Structure formats: C-alpha cells, structure tokens
Amino acid sequence: MSPLQAWLAFVALCAFGLLLPFLPALRTLRRPEARNPAPEAEKDAPARIEAFRGMVAQQFAQLLQVVRESEPIQGANESGRPFIVLGFNKHLAECIPPATRRLRSLVLSAGHLDIPGELVCDREIFAEGRINVAHNAVVKSVLSHRDIAIGIRARVTRWVRSDRRLDVAEGGSVKGFASAGIEIALARRTRFEQLEAPRISFGRQPDSPARPALEDPVARFDPPSRRGEQLGNGRNLVIPPGHTVRGDLIVAGLLEIGDGCRIFGQLRADKGIVLGQDVQIEGAVYADGPISTGANCLVSGPLISASSLRLGPCSRVGKPDEPSTLAADELLVSEGCVAYGTVRAGRRGEVIDTRISA
Amino acid sequence: MNLPDAALTTSPTTPPSLLQRFAASRFGQALVALLMAAGLTWLSFRLLPALLRFWDAALLHLLSWLPLSDAMAGRMSLELPLWGEFETPAIQLWLAAADSQAWLGNLGGAALLFLLASLLRPALRSVVRALAGFHLATLLLQAASPLDYDVAQHTHHLAVISIGLLLSLPLVMAATHYIVERSHERRLLATLMIAAFLVLSLPLKLLAHAALLQFMSPLAMPTLFLVFGPAFDILCVSALYAWAITWRHHAG
Numbered sequence: 001m002s003p004l005q006a007w008l009a010f011v012a013l014c015a016f017g018l019l020l021p022f023l024p025a026l027r028t029l030r031r032p033e034a035r036n037p038a039p040e041a042e043k044d045a046p047a048r049i050e051a052f053r054g055m056v057a058q059q060f061a062q063l064l065q066v067v068r069e070s071e072p073i074q075g076a077n078e079s080g081r082p083f084i085v086l087g088f089n090k091h092l093a094e095c096i097p098p099a100t101r102r103l104r105s106l107v108l109s110a111g112h113l114d115i116p117g118e119l120v121c122d123r124e125i126f127a128e129g130r131i132n133v134a135h136n137a138v139v140k141s142v143l144s145h146r147d148i149a150i151g152i153r154a155r156v157t158r159w160v161r162s163d164r165r166l167d168v169a170e171g172g173s174v175k176g177f178a179s180a181g182i183e184i185a186l187a188r189r190t191r192f193e194q195l196e197a198p199r200i201s202f203g204r205q206p207d208s209p210a211r212p213a214l215e216d217p218v219a220r221f222d223p224p225s226r227r228g229e230q231l232g233n234g235r236n237l238v239i240p241p242g243h244t245v246r247g248d249l250i251v252a253g254l255l256e257i258g259d260g261c262r263i264f265g266q267l268r269a270d271k272g273i274v275l276g277q278d279v280q281i282e283g284a285v286y287a288d289g290p291i292s293t294g295a296n297c298l299v300s301g302p303l304i305s306a307s308s309l310r311l312g313p314c315s316r317v318g319k320p321d322e323p324s325t326l327a328a329d330e331l332l333v334s335e336g337c338v339a340y341g342t343v344r345a346g347r348r349g350e351v352i353d354t355r356i357s358a
Numbered sequence: 359m360n361l362p363d364a365a366l367t368t369s370p371t372t373p374p375s376l377l378q379r380f381a382a383s384r385f386g387q388a389l390v391a392l393l394m395a396a397g398l399t400w401l402s403f404r405l406l407p408a409l410l411r412f413w414d415a416a417l418l419h420l421l422s423w424l425p426l427s428d429a430m431a432g433r434m435s436l437e438l439p440l441w442g443e444f445e446t447p448a449i450q451l452w453l454a455a456a457d458s459q460a461w462l463g464n465l466g467g468a469a470l471l472f473l474l475a476s477l478l479r480p481a482l483r484s485v486v487r488a489l490a491g492f493h494l495a496t497l498l499l500q501a502a503s504p505l506d507y508d509v510a511q512h513t514h515h516l517a518v519i520s521i522g523l524l525l526s527l528p529l530v531m532a533a534t535h536y537i538v539e540r541s542h543e544r545r546l547l548a549t550l551m552i553a554a555f556l557v558l559s560l561p562l563k564l565l566a567h568a569a570l571l572q573f574m575s576p577l578a579m580p581t582l583f584l585v586f587g588p589a590f591d592i593l594c595v596s597a598l599y600a601w602a603i604t605w606r607h608h609a610g
Contacts, residue, residue, distance in 0.1 A: 003425040010424055014566050017559045021594040024601035 045159045045177030045194070052143060056108065056126050060085065064110045064128065074105070081106060081123065092116065115139060117151065131162075135169075150174065166197070188335055188353045195343040198323065202351045203335025206314055239263075241276060248283070255287075259294065266301070273305075277312070291328070300324065311337050313354055390542065395532035398549055402525050409557060413447040413517075416561040421449075428452050429568055434514040446517035447561070449568045451509040453576050460575035461497070468493040489585065496580040505579070509571055512579055513564045519588040520563070523595065524556045535603060548602035552595055559594070 001009075019026075056064075059077060067073050067087040072095050074084045083106040084095060092107060093116045106123040107113065113127035117134035124141040125131065131144045135151040141158045142148055148162040153171040159178065160166060166180040170187040178184060179196040186192060188203045235253030239245060239261050248265040249255060255269035259276035265283045267273055272289035275281075275297050284301035285291065291305040297315040302325040309328030311317070314336035318324030323341030326333075331345040335354045343349070380386040410433070417431035430450040435443040456464075472490035475483045499505075531549045539545050567582060574582075 001423065006423045006425065010420070010565070010569070014562055017562050021555060021597035021601075024604075025597055 046179070048141075049143060049159055049161045049177075049179075052124055052126070052141065056143075060108050060126075064108060068110045077106075083108065083123075085109070086113065087111065113144075117154075148180075168192075186351050188351050190351050192343070192349040192351075193345050195339075196341070198340060199320065200339045200341075200343055202311075202333040202337040202339075203354070205338070206336050235271075237269075254289075257281075275312075295334075302327070304328065308332070310334075310352075313337065317341075387540065391532050391536040391545065394542065394545060395528040395536070398528035398546075399525065402528065402553070406521075406525075410445060410447065412557070413561050417447055417449065417564065420561060420565050424565065424569070426451070426565075426569060426572060429572075432510075434510060436514070436518055444518070446514055446521055447564065448510045448514040448517060449564050451568050451572060453509060453572065455504075456500075456575045456577050460577060461501075464493070464497055464575060464577045468497065489581070492584060493578070493581045497577060500577060507579065509568055509576070509579075512571070512583065513567060516564060516567060516583070516587055517560060520556055520560050520591055523588075523591055524553055527553055527556070527595075531599075535599060538603065539605075544602070544605050548599070548605075551602065552598045555594065555598060556591070 063085045067085045072086045072090050076082045086109040088111040102120045104122045107125045109127040112129035113131045115133045115137050117136050119137045121139045126143045128145050130146045131148045133139055133150045133154045137154045139156055142160040145163045147165045150168040150172045152169045155173040158176045161179050163181040165182050166184045168186045168190045171189050173191040177194045183199045184195050184197040185201045237251045238256045239258055241258030242260045244262045246264045249267050251269040254271045256274045257279050260278045263281045267285045269287045273287045273291045275293040277294035278296045280298045282300050285299055285303045288306045290308040292310040293312045293315055295312040295314055299317050303317050305328040308330040311333045313334040316338050317326045318340035325342045326339045327344040329346040331349040332352050334352050433445050434448040435445045438444045468490045472487055475486040536545050
C-alpha cells in the first residue's frame with residue numbers, strides 16, 4: 001500500500017468514525033416534517049361519520065334485524081375485522097370476560113348500549129338506541145340514532161355523533177369532532193375540540209336568564225378627538241360603560257368595551273378585545289390577540305380569536321335562528337354559556353369550573 | 359359467549375409471582391438498573407488492562423501503515439489519588455518549534471476563518487467566529503509564553519478523558535437512560551453500543567490528532583483539543599444516546 005493510499009484509507013476510516021454517531025440524526029433530519037393530522041381528521045370527520053353510517057346500513061342492517069330478539073352475534077367482516085351485534089336488552093358487559101380491558105371489535109346494538117367503565121374500545125360503536133359510555137372508558141368513534149351520554153372522565157378520541165342529544169359528564173373529553181341533531185351539553189371541566197349542534201350548552205345553566213332588558217340607546221359614543229393624523233390615542237380604544245355604538249370598530253391595538261354597551265357593527269382588534277359585563281354585540285368579533293368577555297354578554301355574529309378566548313359566565317354566541325361560530329386556539333368557556341352553531345378549539349377547549357376560577 | 363382471541367385482550371388469568379411483582383415494581387426496576395450499572399462499571403474496570411493492550415496493538419498496527427515520521431506508540435501514566443498510576447495510550451511525536459511561516463499560516467487561517475464565517479448561517483457563523491477568535495487568542499498566548507506541552511501529553515490527556523468517560527458511562531446511563539427505558543436488553547445494548555464506540559474510536563482519534571498536528575503545527579494544539587477533544591466525545595456520546603432513547607418510541 002502506497003503512503004497516499006494509506007492516508008486515504010485512514011481519512012476514510014476517521015470520517016466514518018466521525019459520522020457514525022450522527023447517522024441516525026441525519027436520517028431524522030432527512031425525514032419530512034410530520035404533519036399535524038388533527039385538522040385533516042377534523043375536516044374528514046363528517047364524511048367519516050356518513051361513511052360509517054352507510055357501512056352500517058349496507059353491511060349490518062339485516063344482522064341488526066335478526067339479532068333483535070335473539071342472542072348476540074359475533075364474527076368478522078370481509079376485511080377480517082371482528083364485530084359484536086347485540087339485540088334488545090343485551091348488555092355488552094355480559095358478552096365479554098370480566099377482566100377485559102381492551103375491546104378490538106366493532107360493536108353494534110339494535111337497542112340501547114352500555115359501554116362498561118374503564119373499557120378501551122378501539123373500533124367504532126353504533127346503536128339504534130341510546131348509548132351510555134361509563135366512567136373512565138375510552139371510545140374511538142360513537143354513532144347513535146338517539147342520545148349519547150359520555151360518563152365522568154370518559155374520553156372520545158375521534159368523533160361522536162348523536163342524531164338527538166349528546167351529554168358529556170364532568171371531566172369528560174371529546175377529542176376530535178362531536179355533533180348532535182338537537183343539543184350538545186357539556187358539564188364543567190370537560191374538554192373539547194370541535195362541536196357542532198343547533199344548541200351547545202356549557203356547564204350548569206342558570207335557572208332564569210339574568211340578562212337585563214335593554215332599553216333603546218340612551219347614550220351615544222363620541223369618538224376620541226384626533227391627535228395629528230391618528231384617531232384618539234392612536235392604537236387603543238376604550239368605549240365607556242353604557243354607550244351604544246352604531247358602526248364598525250377597527251383598532252390596531254387593544255379594544256375595550258365597557259359594561260352594558262351595545263354595539264351594532266363589527267369589532268376588529270389586532271392586540272385583543274376586552275368586553276365588560278352585559279355587552280351586546282350585533283355583529284362579528286375578531287381579534288388576533290386574546291379576547292375575554294364578562295358575564296351575560298351576547299354576540300350575535302362569529303366570535304373568533306387567533307390566540308385565546310375566555311367567555312364569561314352566562315354569555316351567548318349566536319341565536320337559535322342564526323347559528324354562529326365560536327373559535328379560538330385556546331378556548332375557555334365559563335359555565336352557563338350557550339353557543340348556537342359551531343365551536344372550534346385549536347389547541348385546547350375546556351369548560352371552566354367557575355367554582356374554582358371564582 | 360366467547361369472542362375470538364383477536365377481538366379481545368384480557369389480563370392474564372394466572373396471578374404473577376412475588377418475584378415478578380417485585381421486578382415490575384418501581385423499586386425493583388430501580389434496583390435492577392443500579393445492579394446493571396454497577397456490574398457494567400465493574401466489568402469496565404476489569405477489562406481495562408485488556409483494553410489497554412488492544413489500544414496498544416491498534417496504534418502499533420495503524421502506525422506501521424501510516425508514514426507518520428518519528429511517531430511512536432506508548433503509554434503514559436497519571437498519578438491519581440485513591441487509584442495510583444492510571445495508564446493510558448499515548449503517541450510520542452517530535453515536532454519542530456513553530457517557525458515564522460507556521461505563525462503566519464495560523465494567523466492568516468484564523469483571520470480567513472473569521473471573514474469566511476459571514477457566508478454561513480447566523481447560528482453557525484457565531485460558532486465559527488468564536489472558534490477563530492479562540493485560535494487567535496491561543497496564538498497570542500503562545501507568542502507571549504510558549505506552551506510546555508507536547509503531542510504525547512496532548513494525546514495522553516485525550517485518552518484520559520475518553521477512558522474516564524468509558525468508565526463512568528454505566529453510571530451516567532443509569533442516571534439518564536435507564537430512567538426512561540424499561541427494557542433491560544435495550545439498556546444493556548445502548549450502554550454497550552456507546553462503550554464500543556468509545557473503545558474503537560480512541561486509537562483513531564489519537565492518530566488523527568497526531569497527524570493533524572504534524573501537518574499543521576503545534577500551534578493548533580489548543581484549538582484541536584477544544585474542537586475534537588472531550589467536547590466532541592460528549593457530542594458523539596449524546597448523539598448515540600439520543601438514538602438509543604428513541605428505540606422505545608419506535609417499538610411502541
């Protein structure tokens with residue numbers, strides 16, 4: 001071996017030894033960035049629900065008819081996925097061994113269906129009657145023609161659809177998409193991501209609405225005096241309590257609306273919006289920064305924040321005949337609130353326990 | 359009714375024995391991890407004479423290949439309290455004192471490195487500029503008072519740090535990797551993998567340092583020690599550790 005060859009071999013050996021520990025890191029760096037599957041999954045959720053509904057109607061309609069008055073049927077479909085079909089008055093807990101922790105079967109019921117506590121269900125669940133998911137159970141996807149009740153600290157990981165009413169008990173979690181034909185009712189300390197129903201209620205509702213009957217405008221808001229070329233103090237705007245504003249308010253900084261104000265127009269602020277108590281807004285509210293509202297606020301249009309949103313107790317978003325949108329990356333909703341239409345929480349959505357936060 | 363096995367995952371019907379329950383408990387896990395770390399440390403100390411012989415043989419073999427003039431493989435010892443003489447491999451290489459050409463080359467190289475750093479990305483730029491600055495500072499220091507530090511001492515200290523890292527590796531892994539990794543096989547494999555890297559890379563590293571010093575100049579010794587010395591060892595160990603720590607996630 002010539003000296004040059006020896007040096008080349010040595011350099012190659014050193015380079016190999018130098019790079020060897022970092023090869024796994026290079027492999028990781030070359031891997032494409034992991035995309036967040038959640039938004040896509042959310043978009044697909046209604047389509048998936050309909051696909052599952054179609055699959056049940058196509059593949060299991062006859063079985064659900066047959067099983068009504070007979071013993072449960074278990075087997076596997078064409079793709080090899082196991083399933084359990086239950087008739088009336090048959091309980092899932094009687095069909096599985098007592099020590100079962102994880103159920104990998106599709107579960108279908110012709111009547112009511114009770115999911116035992118602590119059970120983890122890896123496949124979809126369908127019932128023509130009511131579905132009760134007991135405490136601490138984890139279910140992937142649930143579809144019912146009637147009501148669905150999610151128990152204490154139970155979790156839904158993909159989607160849940162009730163053609164009537166969906167109730168989530170205290171500490172429950174609905175990750176992904178939840179929709180109901182009539183109403184979704186979330187107890188305190190429940191977590192959610194995307195909700196869609198004609199009426200969505202958060203926490204315990206007040207016995208009687210405490211909203212005061214507002215009279216006709218009693219005061220007019222005068223814009224702040226100009227300072228040079230800019231309006232008021234430039235970036236921020238404060239509307240004093242009890243005023244009525246007819247027109248859009250667009251602010252580059254922080255927008256504060258005093259107690260009892262009425263706004264007939266859109267609100268838009270870059271840094272954030274603070275609404276006092278008993279504020280009524282006939283229009284949309286949008287902020288890049290955080291939004292917080294006091295108690296008993298009413299926003300008839302969409303209420304959207306690009307960062308965080310805290311909805312005060314007994315507030316309303318939308319109207320029964322005019323569904324709206326409540327959306328934020330971090331959405332904290334106090335008890336007694338009601339939203340009509342759609343609620344979306346990007347990173348975190350939670351019903352605040354007002355007993356604790358107070 | 360009975361469901362197919364594929365449909366259900368049930369808990370084991372036979373109750374675990376006392377030993378199994380102890381091994382699964384946190385205390386049992388911690389005890390096993392500590393015993394493993396202690397055993398591996400004891401094994402490292404026991405194998406140290408054999409490793410020294412391996413490193414000697416590897417250095418001699420590599421030096422017979424490479425036309426590195428006047429280089430000799432040997433051993434140097436360090437007097438340690440509670441230990442006695444701590445022997446490590448070293449390479450003796452006689453280098454002439456730096457002449458004006460070497461000084462100019464090193465000064466020009468540091469300045470060029472500092473200027474060329476502006477072409478790099480901001481994060482890397484700062485690192486390269488700091489390196490150039492460090493090299494410049496060591497040159498000024500050596501101009502003021504020449505270092506009484508030869509290649510043998512340089513390689514000896516490199517070896518001391520690598521061997522120290524090797525001997526402390528099981529305890530380091532027990533304090534970090536063993537906490538998050540529950541599989542004993544993976545714990546053992548990760549520790550042995552990093553140890554094997556340190557063992558195999560030591561003679562290559564010593565020879566590479568000696569060769570670079572002969573090609574460049576003894577003036578580059580402090581910079582070389584900073585860049586490809588203990589910091590680089592720790593970087594390599596961290597890279598392998600980071601790979602090992604992901605095994606469990608891939609398995610999950």
